[in-house]
Amino acid sequence: xxxxxxSSRYLVKRTGExxxxxxxxxxxxxxxxWYRQDPGLGLRLIYFSYDVKMKEKGDIPEGYSVxxxxxxxxxxxxxxxxxxxxxxxxxxxxKPSYEQYFGPxxxxxxx
Amino acid sequence: AQSVxxxxxxxxxxxxxxxxxxxxxxxxxxxxxxxxxQYPNRGLQFLLKYITGDNLVKGSYxxxxxxxxxxxSFHLKKPSALVSDSALYFCAVRAPTSGTYKYIFGxxxxxxxxx
Numbered sequence: 001x002x003x004x005x006x007s008s009r010y011l012v013k014r015t016g017e018x019x020x021x022x023x024x025x026x027x028x029x030x031x032x033x034w035y036r037q038d039p040g041l042g043l044r045l046i047y048f049s050y051d052v053k054m055k056e057k058g059d060i061p062e063g064y065s066v067x068x069x070x071x072x073x074x075x076x077x078x079x080x081x082x083x084x085x086x087x088x089x090x091x092x093x094x095k096p097s098y099e100q101y102f103g104p105x106x107x108x109x110x111x
Numbered sequence: 112a113q114s115v116x117x118x119x120x121x122x123x124x125x126x127x128x129x130x131x132x133x134x135x136x137x138x139x140x141x142x143x144x145x146x147x148x149q150y151p152n153r154g155l156q157f158l159l160k161y162i163t164g165d166n167l168v169k170g171s172y173x174x175x176x177x178x179x180x181x182x183x184s185f186h187l188k189k190p191s192a193l194v195s196d197s198a199l200y201f202c203a204v205r206a207p208t209s210g211t212y213k214y215i216f217g218x219x220x221x222x223x224x225x226x
């Protein structure tokens with residue numbers, strides 16, 4: 001079965017810090033995605049990647065960047081954390097049958 | 112613009128009654144549609160999908176969904192609700208973008224099944 005792991009379940013950071021959220025998948029899937037989930041707003045796409053050489057901005061990329069040096073690992077970087085980036089962050093990969101498989105999420109609090 | 116709408120923030124239903132959670136979409140080309148469920152303090156889990164074929168698709172935990180092309184809808188249904196079905200449900204569509212595809216999610220509908 002597909003396994004998507006995220007480096008932390010809970011994270012507390014200070015305003016201005018550089019934050020790294022890591023996601024690893026074990027199924028050799030090409031596609032990986034980062035979303036943030038906020039009450040009333042659903043899931044919003046931050047960045048996605050269809051292979052190691054390709055990274056695409058999603059709908060809300062401002063304040064974020066990504067790194068994908070290896071196929072199995074997709075990292076989300078908050079260059080300078082702000083309080084409005086307090087959120088639940090979800091990593092996902094896409095099966096060949098098109099449905100997405102999600103990690104457990106990282107709840108980030110920026111103080 | 113490509114989008115997914117879930118018009119109800121919350122749906123309440125009595126245990127044993129049928130339930131419907133609504134979803135409408137707007138997307139270029141043929142839609143690939145999905146439903147996901149999120150239980151408290153858990154990640155999102157895939158429930159079912161429509162890619163092609165029969166308009167009524169069946170998924171996990173007794174859920175089904177009906178694809179209606181003319182109404183651009185993909186409503187989630189279950190004939191008899193259980194208290195354990197109480198959760199947050201998301202509808203999603205696979206949408207073309209910049210020569211590739213992304214997934215657009217609705218804002219979610221909280222289902223509460225009352226004993």
